[in-house]
Amino acid sequence: MQLSLLQGVLKAVRAGIIVFDAEQRIVLWNQWMEQHSSFPADAILGKTFGEIFPDMVDGRTHVALRAALQNNFASLLSQTLNKAPFPLFANAGDAAAGIRMQQAVHVMPLEVESLPRHCLVQIGDVSMAVAREKKLRELAVELESQTLVDGLTGIANRRRFDQHLDDEFRRAKRNASPLSLIMIDVDYFKDYNDNYGHQHGDECLARIAGALCGVLHRPRDLAARYGGEEFTVVLPDTNEDGALQIAEAMRAEVESLKIEHAYSGVAGCVTISLGVSTLIPELAAKTGSLIHAADRALYQAKRTGRNCVVVYTDSKN
Incomplete structure (x- = not known):
């Protein structure tokens, strides 16, 4: 039994x-x-x-x-x-x-x-x-990637930008190499949204994001949506002259989209203003100094007529 x-x-x-x-x-x-x-x-x-x-x-x-x-x-x-x-x-x-x-x-x-x-x-x-x-791991990776991508434009979001800038700032410190940053603002975007509607405004931002990314060709260059109608671009191993050339190329590329903007105070189409800062980070330097300098340059670009590029020339202050 x-x-x-x-x-x-x-x-x-x-x-x-x-x-x-x-x-x-x-x-x-x-x-x-x-x-x-x-x-x-x-x-x-x-x-x-x-x-x-x-x-x-x-x-x-x-x-x-x-x-x-x-x-x-x-x-x-x-x-x-x-x-x-x-x-x-x-x-x-x-x-x-x-x-x-x-x-x-x-x-x-x-x-x-x-x-x-x-x-x-x-x-x-x-x-x-x-x-x-394995599927859960893949989903976790996918979710992580989604949290680093701007849902509207499909490019890097603010979180991804912060991470990337920190990484490249540390690398530039170690190698004593130049690091450049471009801050970008869409000119008179509130007027565009108010008159053409938010759906057209979203489409406009997505097209601008594509134009910015189209200028970049190196794997460590990064264009990100900073918030609202603001974008930012991280350019490792790039001196001031190189950053200025890229910024000007981006300005021209966006203008060439010829997105109608009858309510702009600077042109009949959508344009952008850009501020550029470059530095070789010292040991005690923080990423905030680079962002602050690019922000100051962007402010100056908007004050001096928009649809232009201004380089911050005193990044040590």
Whole structure:
């Protein structure tokens, strides 16, 4: 009765069960193992670990087996380090493609009355859990990327700008290299919104963002939406002359879009004003000094007629 019950349990359990004797010979190989290894128990029983799993000899699973038999030590093998130690497959298609199931392996010493110590190896299929974890990681990465992108324009947002500027500021300090920043404001944008409507205003900002990004070609250059109708551009390893050329190219590119703006005080189309600052950061310098200087230059550009570029010439103050 008890033997029949045990056989029924071993047949029903949805996990691999292998029992090794003191000589590492297989004395139990359940139906789950037959199903997922394609090895019937009759061909396995009596064979040693090394005969059935030659590629696993002296590997982590084999070491755990010896520790259980010799030292009465149980082991739970890390799935991260041992994703698929046994040649087990979910189905025939995976077997043909050589895609092993993801496994959780528990190796336990087993005391058998009147016999030397045995070892029980329990193998669980954790493929679905691993797939879910992978999907969650991918979603987390996607969510993180979304939090760094401005939803309206599709370019970097203020958070991404802050991170990038901090990184490039530290790099410029280490390398004693110039770092430039451009602050940009859309001229008379409130008048544009008020007269053309917010939907057209949103479309206008998106087109301007595309024009700004189109001028940049280096991977570490970054254009970001700073807030409202303000944009900013980080230019690593760029001196004042280089930043001025890029800023002027951006001004011309936006003007060339020829977005109608009959309510502008400077032109018949949408234009931008730009302030440029450049410095080689000293050890005690902060990113705020670069932003402040570019902001001052932008203010001056707006005061002197807009649709122009002004370079801040005294970044040490």
